Amino acid sequence: MPHALGNIPEPTVRRLSLYLRQLEKLESESQPTFSSQSLADALGLTAAQVRKDLAYFGQFGRTGLGYSVSQLVHRLRQILGTDRLTLAVLVGVGNIGRALATYEGFTPKGFQLIGIFDTDPRKIGRKVGTLTIDSLANMAKAVEKYGVRLGIIAVPAQAALQVARAMRDSGIRGILNFAPVPLSHVEGVKVRNIDVAAELEQINYLSSQTPDYQSAAQPPAAPPRGKPRADRSA
Amino acid sequence: MPHALGNIPEPTVRRLSLYLRQLEKLESESQPTFSSQSLADALGLTAAQVRKDLAYFGQFGRTGLGYSVSQLVHRLRQILGTDRLTLAVLVGVGNIGRALATYEGFTPKGFQLIGIFDTDPRKIGRKVGTLTIDSLANMAKAVEKYGVRLGIIAVPAQAALQVARAMRDSGIRGILNFAPVPLSHVEGVKVRNIDVAAELEQINYLSSQTPDYQSAAQPPAAPPRGKPRADRSA
DNA sequence: GGATGTGAATGCATTCACAGCA
DNA sequence: TGCTGTGAATGCATTCACATCC
16 A cells, blocks of 8 residues: 555645655656665765655655666655646735746746736836735635645735735635744744844854864864764754 | 753744744744643644753742743744854855845845855956955855855855865865755755755655545544644644 | 733644554 | 564754743
8 A cells, every 4th residue: 555645744745846856857867766875965964864754645755776766766756746737825015025026947847827916006007027916815816716825925015914814715725934923823824033133143153153164274173983963943 | 051952952042943943933922931732733743842941951940830932932033043143155156045045034034145156257346235256266265264164155066065175174164055066065064955845855755655644524534533733743 | 800921731843763565 | 684664762943831031
């Protein structure tokens, strides 16, 4: 049986995207197979972790031989839902919204932005890339009409919650939120928050905890002997 | 003793930013104190978790009374290093880079972009916001001169690793990476990756695992009785 | 009564270590 | 020999539950 799925730990799911990236690279280099060790090395993880992650959704490797790149690419795309086109809308065409609206990275990954919305009357009607900014009031209609699954929020903080609910109520299933308010607990829709300022705070904290790389001009204080430790931050 | 610090779990650090956000909001509403419960509710976490997190760096609450908003805001800023100005540079002025260069969210959080760099000769010399795009070759000089701590990478995937190393070698301590390559294991510098396409994949996966909110017009299948569960995604 | 701080218990994710297969 | 798949062991983070104090 092709494994139950359904119960994969979140950290694993997060790594699947990384695996897919790396395997696509191998595919473009015509590498037919890979080992858990080689993939782990490329990403700074451990081989056991890679194996466990992949084993969650079936037995793909061949003992002694490794995994087939193309097979895994196929399966990972299936799991992440990028083997077919997924539609998305964007709300909020400010700085970040504009950048996202013209981002070329979506299409090759199986996502397509089919509508961009704002409430500012001065913006409505303007073109951004190939899309024309529409009134937020028309979002629900578009979502229903095209069966849009994902929403991207790039509005100011105070408007975010309201937009998130509107998206959910119109049938959207998942939200990527760039507004600096955590929307994780909005009921009925999966949200992931990207907060640039908060990320900077994190790095600022982390980097103040570690010694200066410069001052260790010598090989940076030989790692305290032991198996490679995976770095959690990713 | 004001607690050892130095050993705070990463998930906790990530939440500190959220706490700070929320407390700044309370401060602007002139709320003098808060309880672990109220903060937890606002963010979709549990009270015990908030208490544990805060207890990592001292005893701030008063039994029976709660915590002082202003005291905690002060301390959190200290910990996250946003009580003083932190300088950053940006490399790669494409779509996303341009948006970040004009993002107004940095300053109020204690970060300041002091230089933007690119390798494209057609871009060098152009102004973006208040800054003028400079040649990447001049980055190291600027970093040393001003003691810049943080770097933001917004270049194409294949250039990212090289830029990261250049940043590290010039003395930068932490990197926020928007290029779709994981740089987590670059030695000598703390990296956090933001990969928009990967985040969409995550949401796409997660949202395909849960039932449709619409079709559950009834109270969505009464949560299987139990204490509130914190949502990990944040 | 209300709310903190914290050991103890639980629950998960990671790592180990090895059997098994090509 | 090389490398997977996986139970067992470890290591952490979360949650519980309660002593403690205003």
